[in-house]
Amino acid sequence: MLEKFWLTHSGYYRVFRNILIAGGGFERVRMPFLFGIGLHSEHGPILMDAPFDEDGPANMGVLASNFLSATGLSFAPKWSVPARLEEFGFHTDDVEHVLVTHLHGDHTGAMKCLPNATFHLSQAEWDHANDPPFVGRTFGEYCPDDYASLGEQMQCRDDLPHLDDGEGLDLFGDGSIEVFSLPGHTPGHCVYRLHVQGGDTIFYAADAAHTLLQASGEAEPGLMPRQFTHDMPKANEALASLRRFLEDHPDDELILCHDPELGRQVIDEGPVLFGE
Numbered sequence: 432m433l434e435k436f437w438l439t440h441s442g443y444y445r446v447f448r449n450i451l452i453a454g455g456g457f458e459r460v461r462m463p464f465l466f467g468i469g470l471h472s473e474h475g476p477i478l479m480d481a482p483f484d485e486d487g488p489a490n491m492g493v494l495a496s497n498f499l500s501a502t503g504l505s506f507a508p509k510w511s512v513p514a515r516l517e518e519f520g521f522h523t524d525d526v527e528h529v530l531v532t533h534l535h536g537d538h539t540g541a542m543k544c545l546p547n548a549t550f551h552l553s554q555a556e557w558d559h560a561n562d563p564p565f566v567g568r569t570f571g572e573y574c575p576d577d578y579a580s581l582g583e584q585m586q587c588r589d590d591l592p593h594l595d596d597g598e599g600l601d602l603f604g605d606g607s608i609e610v611f612s613l614p615g616h617t618p619g620h621c622v623y624r625l626h627v628q629g630g631d632t633i634f635y636a637a638d639a640a641h642t643l644l645q646a647s648g649e650a651e652p653g654l655m656p657r658q659f660t661h662d663m664p665k666a667n668e669a670l671a672s673l674r675r676f677l678e679d680h681p682d683d684e685l686i687l688c689h690d691p692e693l694g695r696q697v698i699d700e701g702p703v704l705f706g707e
């Protein structure tokens with residue numbers, strides 16, 4: 432049973448709104464690097480991806496991390512995955528399961544800090560991430576140094592139901608966590624549906640959409656989401672699947688890792704707690 436779930440952040444990047452949302456204007460907004468920590472009654476703390484370690488975006492290489500820092504990225508070691516785990520009363524050694532959505536560099540920096548973790552992900556994502564295109568590797572989109580040596584910790588699956596199938600793979604066999612395949616943003620992007628004790632259902636869609644406005648169809652993605660999307664037609668199909676699913680499940684809480692409004696809430700008001 433998933434007893435609790437916290438949504439927190441590992442830093443943010445100030446960007447013009449129109450970089451995230453087409454026609455969004457020149458107001459500066461904070462694009463967060465959100466991630467989640469769940470507490471399972473049998474499996475202990477469960478991480479949703481593992482954004483940054485104490486060195487922040489340095490995992491993305493000199494070029495990308497210097498560029499990001501010079502153009503508005505905010506990071507503090509207290510926002511790293513190890514520090515966040517401590518904040519909620521856990522240690523990196525306690526983490527036995529990480530639910531990986533995809534392996535972009537802003538989701539993988541702390542993977543090496545988790546020696547006891549099994550990383551759940553799709554085979555398609557693992558294959559692509561270990562042979563990323565040159566440009567993606569150079570600019571920190573994929574950072575194989577974060578995970579290439581962790582092969583034995585990977586639980587790669589090629590049998591995940593697509594979101595259109597309606598029912599995901601029951602990861603722990605207790606109905607607490609469903610996994611779906613939803614490729615587009617990356618070739619093996621996964622989304623998770625988390626059933627938290629007390630009734631909250633979290634739909635953790637990560638980067639399947641970059642903003643809640645994009646997810647609801649009220650806005651088109653700006654330059655950055657397009658730049659970091661592997662297959663735009665497929666990503667649009669994924670978005671259509673996401674909208675259909677959410678129409679059928681209107682009470683699900685949608686989590687997108689880079690949405691500025693969710694970011695504002697988490698950065699200004701602190702972690703959001705689901706469950707008792």
Ligand SMILES: [Zn+2]
Nearest residue numbers: 533535638659
């Ligand atoms: Zn991504």
